[in-house]
Amino acid sequence: MWVCCGGVLRVLLLVQAAWWVSVGQVRYSVSEEAKVGTVVGRVAQDLGLEAGDAEARRLRLVAQGRRASVEVSGASGELVVSSRLDREELCGKSAPCALRLEVLVERPLRVFHVELEVTDINDNAPVFPVARKNLSIVEFNTLPGSRFPLEGASDADVGSNAQLSYTLSPSEHFSLDVQKSNERNTVPDLVLTKALDRETVPVHRLVVTASDGGRPSLTGTMELVISVLDANDNAPQFNQSVYKVQLPENAAEGTLVTRVNATDPDEGSNSEVTYTATNFIPPSGRDVIAVNPKTGEIRLTGALDFEDVSFFDFRIEARDNGWPSLSGHCSVELEVLDVNDNAPEVRVTSLSVPVSEDASVGTVVALLSVWDGDSGANGRVRCWVRPSSPFGLVSRLSGSYSLVVREALDRERVSEYEVEVLAEDGGSPSLSGRRGVRVSVSDVNDNAPSFSQAVYTVLTRENNAAGAELGRVWARDPDEAGNGRVRYSLSEAVVGGWRSASSYVSVDAESGRVWAVQALDYEEVQVLEFEVRAVDAGEPPLSGNATVQVFVVDENDNAPSLLPPAGGGAGVEAGGGAGGESWSVEGSSGAVPSLWAWTSWGSPAGQVVAKVRAVDADSGYNAWLRYELWEPRGKVPFRVGLYSGEVRTTRALEEADGPRQRLVIVVRDHGEPPRSVTATLSVSLVEGVEAAAAVAAGSSGPRASSVAEEVSLFSSPSSRNVWLVVAICAVSSLLVLAVVLYVASRWSARAGVVSGPGPTTLVCASEVGSWSYSQRQSRSLCVAEGAGKSDLMVFSPNFPPPPGAAAKETQPEPPALLDTVSGPPCPGTRPDFRSRPLLLLFALLTRPMFLGWS
CATH class of the missing domain: 2.60.40.60 (Cadherins)
Known part of the structure; x- marks a missing residue:
């Protein structure tokens, strides 16, 4: 039958152990005073770890609340005793003595609760408060059956090891009677069994032995010295045998606990009572409780601590001043009430930082334990974190929490968090504790430059x-x-x-x-x-x-260059003379080009004699050209348009002006510093017919002279008039035809120029002004307000560069590369087909007539 019961008991123990492991908690038991190195239990095996995992996963132990004298062996995963285990030192009189431990396993991080119960062994012998006690008993006045309370012994052990029994050395006059004063203590009373006779035995010496219930039993002794006295036959008597008092643990020093009172029916000194506190259990009560020997007032002489001692039990002796003195006794039971005087403690048992900013929600950052030394509601703790995001607390077991990631982290927004863990108990008023945890966030490459x-x-x-x-x-x-x-x-x-x-x-x-x-x-x-x-x-x-x-x-790094006329030459277009006379131009190349033009005597003021054309490869103001008459100085019959380059007469030409005028014209741009080119224009003054013939011939120098000689053959007045009428009719017919052709080809001519192989640019200068052209662009830029003049010249970029100017390589560019100049389109502009085509056509048609006439 006993074998069957033992098997059932083992099965139940195995089931209980399996249940504890399933909930993450294991219980072990070890006797106090176990040798260092004693194996308490196989933690790694009981927690389900494989052999060798304990060291690889860094199995370690964290104690809670009290000092632990055990440790986990990293190699074997066993819980072993590391230092002396003294149950009385760890738990005092508390039973059972249980130590709460935490076992941490990393990779992955897990925590297990281990409860270690330290069992008591009989290692403390009973101890009496005093080794020797003196008693005085009056002879004959003390009747048999009189009782004399003795101070009981105390044993630091618990349970059966602290259950005391008392024996008295053999005596015919005395015996011991053990009384149970309360559920905690038993005290011996000395009982007089036979009347005393001082003359026979004046002093009785007895030994009281206290034995505990351990195996083997330990003992303690106290010697009783009993003196037999005469006279005083009434002992003081208390008004109650037990005084029960309750005080909060925060009671101030000097607080009145209670007041005891004993009376003695004797008279005189035999009735004068002195009070003494004795038999304190636990003995530390002597340090915090004292009685006034005269008044019987019991007051606090030190601070109470519920977490240290929650109950005091002691006796008050009232002794009279008779001879011999007699005494009476009562018990005082002081219960210490708990107050909320312990703030919660927050401890960080494990911290895993820094945390990657891409850590997922629920990642464990730290393991925390919270402990409060109070009891009941004062010891119930609730926890939270501040700020409430991005971290939060997850409760695992009572008093154990995990700090986890609740929201996505962003190191660029916050690189480090100061997380404060707050704990508050349920007392009134409540107390709180806090612990700061610094959590740094590590970076990942989640931001592009x-x-x-x-x-x-x-x-x-x-x-x-x-x-x-x-x-x-x-x-x-x-x-x-x-x-x-x-x-x-x-x-x-x-x-x-x-x-x-x-x-x-x-x-x-x-x-x-x-x-x-x-x-x-x-x-x-x-x-x-x-x-x-x-x-x-x-x-x-x-x-x-x-x-x-x-x-x-743009910088002004290009000087202006003279352009040849449409029919050849060196940069001058000839103008028509007065009375329909025309003439030609001779140009010469070189540093200072020589240009030729003809005009007739009698030309009115304002007559266009020639037009100097130039272009600047720069843009803007650097390409805005102005023309100036440099020589001769003073009053000359010619002037040059500042921006048009047109050479006009300032007055009617006379024979006194000479047959030839030499003009030096400077063409400058508006750059800083300005650049220029100089041209020499020779203007010959001839008859009107000669000038027209020269223009028709389109020759220069000596050729113009020969033409003039041929024309002079027709100088007679009669033939001249006939031919003049014929010429006027022919010119009128051709003029009508030219107008029709001009209207039909006005826009097509302009489009043909603009859409040529190379891009061109039109620059509108000012209301005074002129037009200058760049070989690089294909848009018109207006740089001044007002209507532009009607003289328009467009030059193709495929023309050869002007003499003396360095040719630059140009490449086609995207049409929208520099659409940055804003402004209204140049108003009033139109192609300049006014005089040159008609004059050329007239000269070509009339030249055969003049030649045939000769």
Whole structure:
């Protein structure tokens, strides 16, 4: 039967152990005073860890509340005794003595609760308060059966090891009677069994032995010295045998506990009573409780602590002053009431930082334990974190919490959190504790470099030095370390349809500075647009782009160049003379070109004699030309249009002006500093018919003279009039035809010029003004208000460069590269087909007639 019961008991113990493991808690038991190294239990095995996992997963022990004298062996995973285990030191009189331990396992992080019960052994012998006690008993007045309370012994052990029994050495006059004063203590009373006779035995010496219930039993002794006295035969008597008092543990020193009172029916000194406190259980009560020997008032002499001692039991002896003195006794039971005087304690048992900013919700950051020394509602604790996000608390077991990630983290917004864990108990008023936890967030490459602006606009002058800094781009990456380290590179964009951007500029990989690889030429490229790429050093790398537009600002690095007339020559168009007379121009090349023009005597004021044409490869004000008559100075019959280049008469020409006028004309641009070209114009004054013949011949120098000689054959008045009538009729017919052709071809002529093989630019100067043309552009730019003049000249970029001017390589460019000049279109502009086509046509048609007449 006993074998069957033992088997059932073992099964129940195994089931209980399995249940504890399933809920994450294991119980062990060890005897106090166990040797260091004693194996308490196989923690790793009981927690389900495989052999060798204990050390690999860093199995370790964390004690809660009290000092633990055990540790976990990292190699074997066994719970062993590491230092002396003294149950009385750990738990005092509390039973059972249970230590709460936490076993942590990492990789992954888990926590298990281990409860270690330290069992008592009989290692403390009973101890009496005094080794020797003196008693005085009056002879004969003390009747048999009189009782004399003795101070009982105390045993630091608990349970059966603390259950005391008392024996008295053999005596015919005395015996011991053990009384149970309360459910906690038993005290012996000395009973007089036979009347005393002082003359026979004046002093009785007895030994009281206290034995505990341990195996083997331990004993303690106290010697009784009983003196037999005479006289005083009434002992003091208390009004009650037991005084029960309750005090809160925060009662101040000097607080009145209670007041005892004993009376003695004797008279005189035999009735004068003195009070004494004795037999304190636990003995520490002597330090906090005292009785007034005269009044019987019991007051606190120290601070109470419910967590240390919750109950005091002691006796009050009232002794009279008779001879021999007699005494009476009562018991005082003081119950200490708990108050909320212990704030919760928050401890961090494990901390896993830094936390990656891409950590998932629910990731455990720290393990916390919360402990409050109070009991009941005062010891019930609730916890929370501040701020409430992005972390939160998860309760695992009573007093144990996990700090976990509740929301997505962003290191660029917050790189470190100061998390405060607060704990508050249920007392009134409640007490709180707090613990700060610093949680740093580690970076991941989740941000691409971002430029401060999407488009960078840079202005630079042409002809800048190679290696000059044009500007700087900057991209910000809020990541840290390599994830935020940015390098710059240049995208291989094509500029002008044939050259890459890297042939013009370069970008410093570290600083983002943009350098010029070569000198920029406005006449070659006006806008350089490319992309800069910023790449971080993360894994995988992220990148961002920005567009850089470099606008090349024109400088006045090109001097004006004279253009040949439509029919050849060196930059002058001949004008018609008065009375329908016409003449031709001779041009010469060189540093100062020589130009020729003819006009007739009698030409009225304002007559156009010639028109000087020039072009400047620059743009804007650098290409805005002005014409000035440099020589001769003073009063001359000619003037030059400031912006048109037209040479006009200032008055009617006379024979006194001579047969030839030499004019030096300077053409300047408006650049800083201005550049210029000089032309010499020779104007010959001839008869009107000679001038027309010279124009028709389209020759220069000596050829003009021969034509003049041929025309002179028809100088007679009669033939001259006939031919003049014929010429007027022919000219009138041709004029009508020319007008019709002009109206039909007005727009087609302009479109043909603009849409030629190369782009052209029209620049409207001012209301005074002139038109100058660039061989690089294909849009009209108006630089002054007011209606433009009607003289229009358009030149194709396919023309050869002017004499003396260095030809530049030009490449076709995107039509929308420099649409940056704003302004109204030039009003009132139209092609200039006024005089030159009619005069040329007239000269060509009439020349055969003059020649045939000869």
